[in-house]
Amino acid sequence: MSWKTLSREKEKMNDLFKIVIGLVLFFGLFSIPFWAGSSSGGNGPEIVVKEGTEACVESKEFMRPNHMHLLDQWRDSVVRDNDRVYTNASGKHFEKSLTKTCLNCHSNKEEFCDRCHDYMGVKPYCWSCHLSSEEQI
């Protein structure tokens, strides 16, 4: 007696290929920072202040995270209330002015402002009205 075996083309158990593509895409995109590298090799930016200058209006520890807030307050109080004098924590007085006060010491925009702002991808709109000292009209 003769018997035959009936076999048909069967379904694959799963889509391993598609799953691997998906995983590679997901982990590839998500791990970009690990393999993209960075231009500064992990060190933060170095900033330059004009030599032979006095201390800033507030401490460095305060200014680093808060300078934008201070400038914002200065702008509002000067423009709205005509209040042009800033008294700092130790009682010293300063004129509330980006160009006259801040830029006196922090005279080089490229080497001071821009370094950190570029490093963090911050684009402040100070310079859409104010001119840095090197710029000419």
Next chain:
Amino acid sequence: MKILSPLILLIILILIAWVGTALAGLETLFGLVIPYVALILFIAGFLYRIYYWSRSPVPFRIPTTCGQAKSLDWIKRDRFESPSNLFETLIRMAMEILLFRSLFRNTKAELKPGPNLHYGSNKWLWLGGMVFHWTFLVIILRHYRFFLEPIPFVISLTEKIDSFFQVALPILYLSDILILAALTFLILRRIFGGPVRYMSLFQDYFPLYLISGIVLSGMMMRYLTKTDIIKVKQLSQSLIHFDFTVPSGIGAIFYIHLFLVCVLVSYFPYSKLMHMGGIFFSPTRNLANNSREKRHINPWNPDVKIRTYHDYEEDFRDKMIASGIPLDKD
């Protein structure tokens, strides 16, 4: 209790990070060790989940369709509601993942006085879900500025659009406001949603609270208490370059934010949040509805031994002729 206990857990987590960094000064632990452990837990758990799911056989086509399948030429078909090939399925999946299309069809049954049972479309969950997921994506993309250098154009562009209205300084991100609104809605929906509240468990509230905690601590750092983000970027660069250094003086609020993110990331693969990978493994979505064109045979069907009448006739030919039984093949 289901509503309050995840909140208590969140407060405990915040206290752990605060005590650990502000009081105990364990910045290496919270800045280096815990992020790496969280990342390993995330990758290992994610891969294990995918491996586990990929082992489930999918022998048959079981897509849920809501349109006419491909049939005779003169029957108008619906390509994306009832996809018949890989391309159409990909489009359907993309619409599902990017636009939550099936949730858009959400209906709600309400018993009104009468008694009268009303069915109506209910788009609120769809809207809340869309806002939440998209703003979360935008926020994650924005955070790549802490990890990449130089910062790619796509990331700057995202940030630029997100700060479009230039409200306040630092500029208020639209995504921050929208994600808070969406999270509030999603939490309140569970608490005051009647039947939804009955179904909601600890593990439904916890991720919502945790993400709210992350958003609020992040917003605090940006808008209120301020953190030196140059140092934060130095820490993130140290993490991705395996330098194992922690800049000092970042502040406890940052470590609370980072610790909550680590908790979220390590909790991710072991929770409902894994629907991120699971959507790709939904056979009711990711299969083409081509059962009429192609026969799908279960792979573990045994090979069936058969004997045809033709074989039978061959075997008993002589005897059949002798008894006068007619043959198919002479």
